[in-house]
Amino acid sequence: MSDRRLQILDAAATLIAERGYNSTSVDDVIRGAKLSGKSHFYHYFRSKEELGYEVLNRQFERFTERGLAILREPMIDPLERLSLFIDAVVALQSERGGRGGSPFGNLAAELADAHEGFRVRIEAVFERWASQIRSLLWEARPQLHDDVDAVRLSRFIIATLEGAVLMTRVKRDIGVLEGIAIDLKRFIGTHVRDGGAVALQGGRGVE
Amino acid sequence: MSDRRLQILDAAATLIAERGYNSTSVDDVIRGAKLSGKSHFYHYFRSKEELGYEVLNRQFERFTERGLAILREPMIDPLERLSLFIDAVVALQSERGGRGGSPFGNLAAELADAHEGFRVRIEAVFERWASQIRSLLWEARPQLHDDVDAVRLSRFIIATLEGAVLMTRVKRDIGVLEGIAIDLKRFIGTHVRDGGAVALQGGRGVE
DNA sequence: TGATATTAGGACCGAGCGGTCCAATGCGCA
DNA sequence: TGCGCATTGGACCGCTCGGTCCTAATATCA
Numbered sequence: 001m002s003d004r005r006l007q008i009l010d011a012a013a014t015l016i017a018e019r020g021y022n023s024t025s026v027d028d029v030i031r032g033a034k035l036s037g038k039s040h041f042y043h044y045f046r047s048k049e050e051l052g053y054e055v056l057n058r059q060f061e062r063f064t065e066r067g068l069a070i071l072r073e074p075m076i077d078p079l080e081r082l083s084l085f086i087d088a089v090v091a092l093q094s095e096r097g098g099r100g101g102s103p104f105g106n107l108a109a110e111l112a113d114a115h116e117g118f119r120v121r122i123e124a125v126f127e128r129w130a131s132q133i134r135s136l137l138w139e140a141r142p143q144l145h146d147d148v149d150a151v152r153l154s155r156f157i158i159a160t161l162e163g164a165v166l167m168t169r170v171k172r173d174i175g176v177l178e179g180i181a182i183d184l185k186r187f188i189g190t191h192v193r194d195g196g197a198v199a200l201q202g203g204r205g206v207e
Numbered sequence: 208m209s210d211r212r213l214q215i216l217d218a219a220a221t222l223i224a225e226r227g228y229n230s231t232s233v234d235d236v237i238r239g240a241k242l243s244g245k246s247h248f249y250h251y252f253r254s255k256e257e258l259g260y261e262v263l264n265r266q267f268e269r270f271t272e273r274g275l276a277i278l279r280e281p282m283i284d285p286l287e288r289l290s291l292f293i294d295a296v297v298a299l300q301s302e303r304g305g306r307g308g309s310p311f312g313n314l315a316a317e318l319a320d321a322h323e324g325f326r327v328r329i330e331a332v333f334e335r336w337a338s339q340i341r342s343l344l345w346e347a348r349p350q351l352h353d354d355v356d357a358v359r360l361s362r363f364i365i366a367t368l369e370g371a372v373l374m375t376r377v378k379r380d381i382g383v384l385e386g387i388a389i390d391l392k393r394f395i396g397t398h399v400r401d402g403g404a405v406a407l408q409g410g411r412g413v414e
Numbered sequence: 415t416g417a418t419a420t421t422a423g424g425a426c427c428g429a430g431c432g433g434t435c436c437a438a439t440g441c442g443c444a
Numbered sequence: 445t446g447c448g449c450a451t452t453g454g455a456c457c458g459c460t461c462g463g464t465c466c467t468a469a470t471a472t473c474a
Contacts, residue, residue: 004450019321022229026432036452038433043450048432099320105373109316112376113306114226123377152386155374159387160363163370166312167362169319170330179359180366187394211421233462243422245463250420255462421470431460439452444445 005044008033013055017100020110021052021118052107053121059103060125067092071132078140082133082157082188086181089161094174101169105162130154148191160184212251215240220262224307227317228259228325259314260328266310267332274299278339285347289340289364289395293388296368301381308376312369337361355398367391 011032015024026048030041045051070085093101100106104125111118133154137144164180218239222231233255237248252258277292300308307313311332318325340361344351371387 020229020317022227023321025430027430037454039435039453040451042433101316101319105370106316108373108377109308109313110227112308112373114230119377119379126374126377149386152390155383156367156387156390159370159374159383160367161370162373163312163366163368166315166319166369166373167333167366170315170326170333172326176362176366179356180363183359183363183394187390187397190394190397232460234460244424246423246465247421249463415474417472417474419470419472422468424467425465427462427464429461432458434455434457436455437453439450441450442448444447 002044004033004035008035008041008044008051009055009058012051013059013103014100016052016055017059017103017106021107022110026051049117052118056103056107056118056121056125060128063103063129068129068132071136078136079143079188079192082136082140083185086157086161086184089165090174090177090181093165093168093177098168098172098174101165102162105166126158130158133157143193144191145193153188153191157184157188209251211240211242215242215248215251215258216261216265219258220266220310223259223262224266224310224313228314229317233258256324259325263310263314263325263328263332267335270310270336275336275339278343285343286350286395286399289343289347290392293364293368293391296372297381297384297388300372300375300384305375305379305381308372309369312373333365336365340364350400351398352400360395360398364391364395 008029012024012029015028015032019028026038026041029035029051030038033041035041045054067085067088070088071081073081073084076084104122107118108122112122113119130151131154134150137148137150137153141148160180161184164177164184167180168174168177215236219231219236222235222239226235233245233248236242236258237245240248242248252261274292274295277295278288280288280291283291311329314325315329319329320326337358338361341357344355344357344360348355367387368391371384371391374387375381375384
């Protein structure tokens with residue numbers, strides 16, 4: 001992948017995260033990536049749609065490196081990994097200063113009904129994310145109650161995190177996400193055999 | 208409020224829920240509400256922005272009538288009301304066939320960072336919603352553990368529901384929302400003194 | 415009947431959109 | 445030196461956008 005292509009992708013990713021796909025014009029991307037003109041952009045991408053697809057892929061790659069990687073750390077207890085992963089999501093959002101929500105959730109809300117091509121790609125992203133959590137839960141199954149439904153629990157975790165990031169954006173208050181993260185860990189703890197006191201810190205109401 | 212105004216508001220609400228605010232043109236609204244032309248529309252609304260604000264208000268009014276009303280039913284046990292409210296959210300989304308997510312969540316994702324006017328209005332909507340849940344939790348406090356944080360729990364409920372509706376939209380599968388609703392009730396149940404077996408049905412893993 | 419809103423309908427505006435095309439540069443490499 | 449590619453820069457296209465303006469037709473009620 002050429003440098004310029006990555007440069008365009010990064011500029012577009014930032015803009016789309018801030019303003020959404022439709023409200024980010026190709027001219028905005030050109031300005032953001034400091035290209036010389038339209039022809040320069042269309043030298044690298046066939047269309048704005050293609051750009052959008054690749055931005056989504058790249059955002060997921062980044063998320064895989066900076067967030068999901070924690071789920072696969074082999075030396076850490078699986079449930080603690082899950083806790084660290086939730087912390088990482090909070091930290092990632094904190095870095096952005098509350099603005100610019102989840103790159104997936106944003107596109108989902110904007111395009112899920114309007115653009116089938118994006119919908120299926122976003123669905124695939126969430127599925128890959130969920131499958132990572134599922135395999136972690138599988139790894140942790142000796143510590144969990146027998147009747148834990150990994151599919152349902154993984155969806156619950158993702159939905160809650162996505163919703164929490166959205167609320168944080170609206171209220172411009174990272175504390176919202178932090179509080180929900182604590183409660184989410186508590187909920188996961190209720191699936192653990194001994195009550196969840198081991199790996200998932202944060203008892204009821206403890207800040 | 209004149210009939211025509213309401214007609215425009217309803218048409219716009221449907222379109223904006225489906226396609227978002229930016230992707231709904233004034234001409235679309237005119238076609239949807241069967242107006243004769245632009246001047247006819249601008250006879251009732253000063254701008255598209257004003258229309259958007261009033262659509263948001265109207266959506267919240269509708270949600271107050273059809274959803275939040277359950278939270279205030281005086282003859283039902285508060286925790287059971289909360290359960291019924293969650294069921295109502297599921298039913299509302301089910302009616303829409305999985306498409307068209309939360310009218311608030313959609314606008315939030317699309318406009319929270321880009322348009323301050325919308326952001327503060329959406330924040331107010333979520334705050335009013337949260338306050339209804341808080342006062343219900345206050346009512347239910349004899350049944351709850353002493354250390355339940357009503358502010359945090361109400362935010363958790365809203366975030367999870369919003370996230371779940373979004374996931375349902377992406378996967379086009381109402382079962383996602385139904386599963387998360389069950390888990391959400393279970394989580395609320397963990398805040399109840401006797402273990403939550405009374406008002407909130409649905410034990411662990413029971414479908 | 416006449417005065418007054420409301421409704422209808424279309425022409426028009428400046429701006430931005432995604433996208434195409436073209437001509438002129440640099441710039442390394444055989 | 446000359447070939448080929450990346451880069452620069454701008455003109456241009458058809459279309460849609462939010463919004464304005466102006467003129468009739470139609471309903472309402474004194």
